[in-house]
Amino acid sequence: MSLALPAAPADLEPFFAPTGVALIGASATPGKLGYGVLQNLVGRGSRAPVYPVHPTHTAILGLPCYAEVAAVPDPVDLAVILIPAPAVPEALAACGRRGIRAAIVLSGGFAESGPEGAARQEALVATARRFGIRLLGPNCVGVLAAHTGFNATFIGRMPPRGAIALISQSGAVGGALIDWACGQGVGLSYFISLGNRADVSEAELLAYLAHDRRTAVIALYLEGLDEGRRFLEVARAVGRRKPIVILKAGTTEAGARAVASHTASLAGTDAVYRAALRQAGLLQADTTADLFGIAQGLAYQPPPTGPRVAILTNAGGPGAIAADAVARRGLTVAPPSPEAAARLRAALGPLPQLANPFDLLGAASTHEYETAARLLLAESEYDALLAVLVPNTANDPVGVADGLARAAAAPPAAQRKPVFVCYMGDVSLRAGRRRLHRRRLPAYAFPEDAATALAAAHAWRCPLPPPAAAAVPAWTAAVAQGLKTLGDRGTLGEADLYPLLQSAGFPVAAWATATSAAEAVAQAERLGFPVVLKVVAPGLLHKSDVGGVLTGLTDATAVAAGFEALLTRLAAARPDCQPSGVLVQKMAPPPLTEVILGLNRDPVFGPVLLFGGGGLFVEAYGDRSLRLAPIGEADARAMMAETVVGRLLAGARGRPRGDEEALVALLMRLSALAVAVPSLREFEFNPVFVYPAGQGLTIVDARAILSP
């Protein structure tokens, strides 16, 4: 992954700030979409001239009409197309001939509507490529720019001007969020509806918005991704500079089915999506409301440089709710030092309760809010302020908004700390909330929403491990070669893999194979007792299901008897399975704990690494961490720290430390294999025995699946 910010794609400029717009499919009939879009295009003082194209009308809404796009005068650099799908490709070609190099296709009837539509979409894209036209959609809701008033959508309302760019894979979700933003006073810079994403992609829009000075935060509603890795690369680079908040749909089976039938997006695995977006430093909203809640906070206020929150309130109950909400989201609510409490007491008098929450009591004045906010923001023991106000007849929500804004802006810019505000209630607080938005203070109706946004802002501020290089060490070539010689076997077991792993330096338990009881005894004596015997048979993946594993054999007699027993059991349980022999393995001493390491290939994001607790811990408790490969050492350590088993191996709860360095090395090796051997579709070491620090690991079972 690259850290470099991609250049702004200049050819997307006409979508955001066109010099002139041709509307192909303008209608003179109020109520029709082609009329509504024309109204929107001309309605808000956007300075770009608008040219309705209509075969017969001479003027609509007072604008001269053009019979064909060829007749449209300069300047024109954007076409908005809203005509029946079959006519769209030819209309696009006409735009190309006219020299228009950007088109928003609002029309539906393309890939979303079946095979015929898909073919039509291919033709559309071919036309676009032929003329070098950038295409947004088809089947999208369009683009809207709040700062200039440019509105090439069906949506009649224009949200307040602001710093949040909203990109949506669902026009309806975008429309609903704009409706909500209009009601709440949340400001946007742009709204971009992606539709079928035939040409312009999420990644390109992110790159464009990264350079846009009006956009501070990007909110993205996502159903799926076509180029997962490319998206992550761009999003990571952009997201470190401007926060990207994502609401991902299709996170459950039911949701994934809905997404599949909606935009035919490949849903991918929710756990992999979550891990991949997080690995790229993107913020994930759990709910629709949080998408804007989080975006608002980061659009208005600097992120906190630490987790220590001061809560200022005018009532105890709401303060307690806020304290719970902040603490539950991983931030801290510590009481003030005696010195800080004394400074507050001197300034605020005897009445307020100066714990944290700091309770100014019901009738708190604007002056008290401002004074307390200034002092708390100046205290080195807090990193952020969450101000809560409950309406009553004595207070002035509009005035308090101004006071808090003054306090927030008081320190020099570099030392400013975030102020998040919960005006708790609704009808008495609307003017106050509008004032908060105007003063660039994020406003929430309930403490929980404010705390969620503050925690996300804090998470965004936390450093990411550097992107990992896709190193391909020399030893991987030997493994790749070895796997190739195993041919098209598909599924590989221990006996296949150990020779390769051992020669590549993986810590596998000492082993040998035997095809007779006598050979098994000889090998056991060579390896040293106690040993484990495992039956080997092509196509048999789960040996223990057929009783194919015998542990703790301590002498020759037991080994000889064991050999025969394994073959008998296999013949009984799986008569179709021809044994190729028995694996004799030196029994590893009891470990501190067992872990699992694995590699898988996600259809959207490619190779994914897994680290988790062995056996029950990963299965029943879900104790695992995922990362896209390749990873760096910092990622490997972070994976371990994300699991309970990893924290126990690091000495949590007074446990002896395990050999974390050896685990990091093994994860790095798995990562290298993931990159170097693309045919390795699944790979799993399960379990790996972990010994105390410095005493290493032993891989005691392994299996792999190769792609054909």
Added chain:
Amino acid sequence: MSLALPAAPADLEPFFAPTGVALIGASATPGKLGYGVLQNLVGRGSRAPVYPVHPTHTAILGLPCYAEVAAVPDPVDLAVILIPAPAVPEALAACGRRGIRAAIVLSGGFAESGPEGAARQEALVATARRFGIRLLGPNCVGVLAAHTGFNATFIGRMPPRGAIALISQSGAVGGALIDWACGQGVGLSYFISLGNRADVSEAELLAYLAHDRRTAVIALYLEGLDEGRRFLEVARAVGRRKPIVILKAGTTEAGARAVASHTASLAGTDAVYRAALRQAGLLQADTTADLFGIAQGLAYQPPPTGPRVAILTNAGGPGAIAADAVARRGLTVAPPSPEAAARLRAALGPLPQLANPFDLLGAASTHEYETAARLLLAESEYDALLAVLVPNTANDPVGVADGLARAAAAPPAAQRKPVFVCYMGDVSLRAGRRRLHRRRLPAYAFPEDAATALAAAHAWRCPLPPPAAAAVPAWTAAVAQGLKTLGDRGTLGEADLYPLLQSAGFPVAAWATATSAAEAVAQAERLGFPVVLKVVAPGLLHKSDVGGVLTGLTDATAVAAGFEALLTRLAAARPDCQPSGVLVQKMAPPPLTEVILGLNRDPVFGPVLLFGGGGLFVEAYGDRSLRLAPIGEADARAMMAETVVGRLLAGARGRPRGDEEALVALLMRLSALAVAVPSLREFEFNPVFVYPAGQGLTIVDARAILSP
């Protein structure tokens, strides 16, 4: 616990529907609280006469004033008191002399303000008791009744009439929620602010509201409880008939600190609160917004009789978000059967996407919404309908509200299924949302909120295990007696407990004590090898910390050496600790798994039972379930089903079944001890070895703490 619904406390009637109200502390100065409360009392057409009491004024707001309460004419049965705290007890006595038997004390300056205030509150309660006056508060915000317009609070706004009664331990939280309800159009029956709870309690209010025909749901903001068991008993009986939704503050350390400084409530342990409220069948809101969101759903619509949700939408993205939200909350979103799909297709034509979500497409008409809703509600394969609407120029949110209401009301009352509605957005949907409220359809801005409420309604419908009888079997007397003979030892270890447990029939491992190496050897030979040796020393709770346990000793030599080693180790690690001997225990065979069973006493709720996975599982993974004692067998089984270890013991993931019956019996025995032996403050079997079904358990360690 009793299942009987408590009688309505008739003496609370004047708080909700007074015949006449004396306001002691009326003010003629606009802006003063005593003026605002008077305005509220007279302002909304409440029919009860209002008598301002004021030493000098002859009239305020056109009402004749009375110099003292003695002069107030009939009818009068409620006093509202808002004068400085020191004068309140005498004012209350005057009310008593006048024959008033109910008083709301709004004044602060009592228990919440320190020792002097606490003494004043005691005097106040004594006065109330002397005159038989019921007292709400002090330090409360009062009572408001939306249906009659009666408003004895500081709050100037009256919420719409509705079926939700809000009880709040924080006046400010109540005020904020009423402000929110006014803005959103959510209706209330009553608001009751509890203040310092010197007399009238939550439980009494629940009992009153249980019989109130205007109240269908009770929403409760809770910071703490004084009489936990009494509250649960009443709440359980009430809550089975009318849903009770609780928002509990003080669930984190920071929140508990805030609560303590706010209402001096004993916070108790969050985990115990959650378990206790759940055990009583009460619904718990995770956020402030959910408190009303959940209450609204149950106030308007019947609870679903099953988890199968049909999602109706006019757009794919919002449908996908809704499907995720519903599925994540444990309900199901299954596609329709071919027959159901065919019926819908016949009625709705070729365009809608008839999977689940059922997508009527953007321009869906009122008729289409109503038709689809009627059909889906009639299908036996769905238990509830979640209708989502995204605003656009083509649809009519007010009309759709009416259509959905008609569909919801179409079946005969007994067969009705709930319809929950998400109007996604804000500014375009306000009229529609108001109409939804008027038509008694719960309205949410985002699908996640609707899904949360629907899941809570479903949870409320699920049956509770019957309340357990506090049985005291005969064997408990022997244990109680045995513990008494151990005197004031406080902490008891295995060696103390095993004789008692064994004679009471608990499955403890065979054991003996020894005070010399020779005796240890003799005992081991009697018990049979292998054995475990454990050092015994009063005051030594964690034997393993001093290396005081030796396992797997297989012969006499090892036992003799072990005896000496244990004494040496103890002397080295804890020279202050005098050993009383060594415990020789027959080593139990390896179990299927290890579990922990425990008993603790919560300061709010009393005896609490714990079941969990042994060792790491309960500690690091938090795999445990809590219940207040006593429990019934159904509770014991439910505790096991709530844990991963319990589900594994029931055969999950192909594991062999453990002896669940023996575990149920052991939990029931622990429950009986909890009831029979109040001095048993803590009791823990950790670990208990669990063997396959029918093969029993072995308690291999135990400890107890007795109350002085």
